[in-house]
Amino acid sequence: MATESILPQSPAKAAPTSGEGLKVAIRFRPLSESERQAGAYEAFRRDESCPKRVVVEDSRSGEDFVFHHVFPPTTSNEEVFNSLVDLEPLISGIHTTIFAYGVTGSGKTHTMLGDGRGDEGIVQRTVRALFEELARHSDRRAQGGSTLGGGAGARAPPPWGSALSFSVRVGVMQVYDLGVDDLLAGRPVAIKSCEAVGLLQPAVAGPEDTMALIARGVAARKTAATNKNDTSSRSHLLVRLTLEASPSPDAAGGVAAGTLSRLTLVDLAGSESAEASAGMPNQQQRQQEGAQINGSLLQLQRVFTALAERSGYRAFRGNRLTELLNESLVGAGARMTMICAASPARLARDRDPTLSTLRFARTGTRITIRARRNVVINAEVGRGGC
Numbered sequence: 385m386a387t388e389s390i391l392p393q394s395p396a397k398a399a400p401t402s403g404e405g406l407k408v409a410i411r412f413r414p415l416s417e418s419e420r421q422a423g424a425y426e427a428f429r430r431d432e433s434c435p436k437r438v439v440v441e442d443s444r445s446g447e448d449f450v451f452h453h454v455f456p457p458t459t460s461n462e463e464v465f466n467s468l469v470d471l472e473p474l475i476s477g478i479h480t481t482i483f484a485y486g487v488t489g490s491g492k493t494h495t496m497l498g499d500g501r502g503d504e505g506i507v508q509r510t511v512r513a514l515f516e517e518l519a520r521h522s523d524r525r526a527q528g529g530s531t532l533g534g535g536a537g538a539r540a541p542p543p544w545g546s547a548l549s550f551s552v553r554v555g556v557m558q559v560y561d562l563g564v565d566d567l568l569a570g571r572p573v574a575i576k577s578c579e580a581v582g583l584l585q586p587a588v589a590g591p592e593d594t595m596a597l598i599a600r601g602v603a604a605r606k607t608a609a610t611n612k613n614d615t616s617s618r619s620h621l622l623v624r625l626t627l628e629a630s631p632s633p634d635a636a637g638g639v640a641a642g643t644l645s646r647l648t649l650v651d652l653a654g655s656e657s658a659e660a661s662a663g664m665p666n667q668q669q670r671q672q673e674g675a676q677i678n679g680s681l682l683q684l685q686r687v688f689t690a691l692a693e694r695s696g697y698r699a700f701r702g703n704r705l706t707e708l709l710n711e712s713l714v715g716a717g718a719r720m721t722m723i724c725a726a727s728p729a730r731l732a733r734d735r736d737p738t739l740s741t742l743r744f745a746r747t748g749t750r751i752t753i754r755a756r757r758n759v760v761i762n763a764e765v766g767r768g769g770c
């Protein structure tokens with residue numbers, strides 16, 4: 385099994401492309417049985433006359449919530465995937481991150497990993513789509529055609545032209561209790577300059593072996609029962625696919641450029657109040673975990689606010705989650721999609737969890753991320769650093 389980069393090391397160039405906003409989607413789940421029994425109803429809804437807007441029943445604040453996508457409770461995982469996932473930037477060398485945010489029980493894991501009963505989530509669907517895309521590029525290449533770009537309004541063509549081969553590696557990590565664990569190797573990983581050092585990343589040949597490794601990592605993830613969710617995720621899960629488009633000698637006898645890009649799929653642990661684990665077994669440990677989870681999500685919120693306000697404050701350091709997401713937000717440049725999962729029920733007048741999620745999501749819509757293609761000239765990609 386390959387464990388680390390397969391390309392020789394030397395400085396890389398990041399070719400700038402246009403800045404683009406963080407794409408923000410809201411996904412409402414159906415009302416839960418307990419919400420129904422408590423008499424809850426859909427107080428947060430998609431505005432059908434303006435489907436990017438969320439209407440809040442009985443909102444006195446008059447806040448306006450407009451996003452790139454708003455998915456009503458009837459939306460399937462397949463529809464979410466089809467609307468949000470675009471692998472073309474990744475394949476042309478741009479780091480891509482998709483992550484689910486929301487309080488415990490809002491539907492993050494359902495969205496990212498599926499329902500565990502056959503309805504696959506974003507992770508599995510993206511893995512399949514990636515290998516299908518790579519096969520399509522290889523077919524087109526075999527027929528002598530260009531593999532990307534082309535067409536009116538297309539993005540700049542990739543630097544590697546049509547002569548290259550792809551390789552994919554997969555790693556699975558969790559951020560838990562101030563540390564980061566390599567879930568495939570079963571050991572902690574050190575974070576240096578916002579990089580997971582020595583993460584085990586076996587080479588994979590297709591969707592089945594990739595999915596088997598991801599399933600192994602997910603099975604090792606920390607979960608526990610809380611009052612909100614029988615299998616509450618107690619850690620932030622990061623699935624990382626590294627794609628290398630390797631160059632081969634070009635027609636002029638020189639060395640063509642290749643790219644190295646990462647796809648990071650994140651299922652965050654949800655923020656929660658202390659009541660979520662009140663009276664549960666190991667209550668103290670659950671509440672300590674809850675405090676750690678809340679702390680790292682708070683840091684993520686600070687980073688988002690700073691990026692939205694362009695204030696120059698970049699609080700990535702000292703928090704494992706934001707360090708690992710640094711590359712996606714400011715480092716080597718990236719495309720990022722955030723799916724905010726939420727209940728459609730209004731649970732509290734003032735500190736309502738769905739309202740807080742919508743406010744955080746709105747901060748995300750004000751962030752612009754530079755996306756740069758990570759060009760590799762016989763070398764490994766530039767590192768994000770922080």
Ligand SMILES: Nc1ncnc2c1ncn2[C@@H]1O[C@H](COP(=O)(O)OP(=O)(O)O)[C@@H](O)[C@H]1O
Binds near residue numbers: 413491495725
């Ligand atoms: N879109 C959805 N459709 C149907 N059930 C959902 C949906 N989203 C979440 N659920 C259900 O709600 C519960 C909590 O979802 P989960 O994804 O585990 O929450 P989280 O990961 O945010 O804590 C689970 O029983 C899940 O099956």
Ligand SMILES: [Mg+2]
Binds near residue numbers: 617
């Ligand atoms: Mg979860």
